[in-house]
Amino acid sequence: MNKIEIFVNNWIFGNTSLEEVASRVSKIGFDGIELVGEPEIYNSNEVNRIMKKYGLKVNSICGMHPGPDQNDxxxxxxxxxxxxxxxxxxxxxxxxxAKEIGARSVLVVPSLVGQPGLFDSKDNDWKRAVESLQIAGQYAEKNEIYLTIEPINRYEVGLVYSISDAIKMCKEINNDYVRTMGDTFHMQIEEGDGIPNAIRRAGEYYFQHLHVADNTREAPGLGTMPWREIIRALYDINYQGGISCEPLPKGKAPYDARSGNIPAEKLDADLALGLKHLREEQEIVIKKY
Known part of the structure; x- marks a missing residue:
């Protein structure tokens, strides 16, 4: 039975250089990095050089919605x-x-993160999102890169809250390269029958990527999230994606991470604890399978 690879999303490192992030992530023992979706700040040849130097890979590009300013x-x-x-x-x-650096997927959010309001109405916003992702999906298909729709809890977005919402949108888009993903922090709010059951309902076809943090948004193992059952559900569906960690230390918000206000020592210690916990839980699942 293959081990599911474990990555870390580099947006939690703020403005730290990719070289430094790669060095720290490699020392902790991660398999690679999920790269923040700001293509203009990266040179693909340089990314590939750094990944090779530290024995890492990039599994996904984390699309950022909205952009860095009000005009984008x-x-x-x-x-x-x-x-x-x-x-x-x-x-x-x-x-x-993603194509240039060997990643398999690009995360997309159909509406604005942190802005649960609508531009028009839910029906009209939904229709426009589907049409946009049909166009983007055709481009992704041509390049053999998955677009993974991320559901985010209802307090932060206006359209896609749950795995069921994301699958509904995928079906309307009707493109094999537009699928869905999960984020345990958001799933604990929106998946009434529990995260493992939501993963199983999505199944191998739709469920292509997973973000993880504990129920407190801290590193796995520092809260009450049922990690063994979550990992077992991934194996039950023959999961083909990776696990991407994006925890935040207690009391810190995403805005603290993006602005670099999390001490490196604290972040690295929490990531090491979370990685150790996930790997131990995965080993138990594999042994019992």
Missing amino acids: LRALCHSDKQQRINAINYVKSCVDL
């Missing part, structure tokens, strides 16, 4: 056509980067 919202459901075109082109640029 990256909203696939925007009521303004030009803004939707901008968002589609942004996803295409993430696909290009």
Whole structure:
């Protein structure tokens, strides 16, 4: 039975250079990195050099919605056509980067993160998101890169909250290269029958990527998340993706991470603890399978 590889999302390191992140991640023992979706800040040859140097790989590009400023919202459901075109082109640029560095997928969010309001109505925003992702999906298919729709809890987005929502959207998009993913922090809020059951309902076809943090958003093992059952569910569906860690120390928010306000020693210690816990739980699952 193959071991599921474990990665870490580099957005939690803030503005730390990729070289330094790779060095720290390698020492901790991760298999690789999920790269923050800002294609303009990376040179693919340099990314490949760094990954080779530290024996790592990039498994996914973490699309960022909205963008860094008000004139670049990256909203696939925007009521303004030009803004939707901008968002589609942004996803295409993430696909290009994924192709160049050997990643298998690009995360997308159909609406704006941190802004649960709608541009128009839920029906109209949904329809525009589907149309945008149909276009982006055709480009992803041509490049053989998956787009994975990430459901985010209802307090942070306006459209896709749950795995069921994401699968519904995937079916309307109707492209084998547009699938879904999960994030345990958001899933604990939205999946009423529990995270393991949500994974099994999605199954091998739809469920292509997983973000993990404990129920407190800390590293796995520092809360009450049922990691053994979550990992068992992944094996039950013959999961083909990776596990990508994006925990935050207690009391810290994503904005602290993005602005570099988390001490390196604390972040690395928590990541080491989380990786150890996930690998121990995975070993138990494999032995009992």
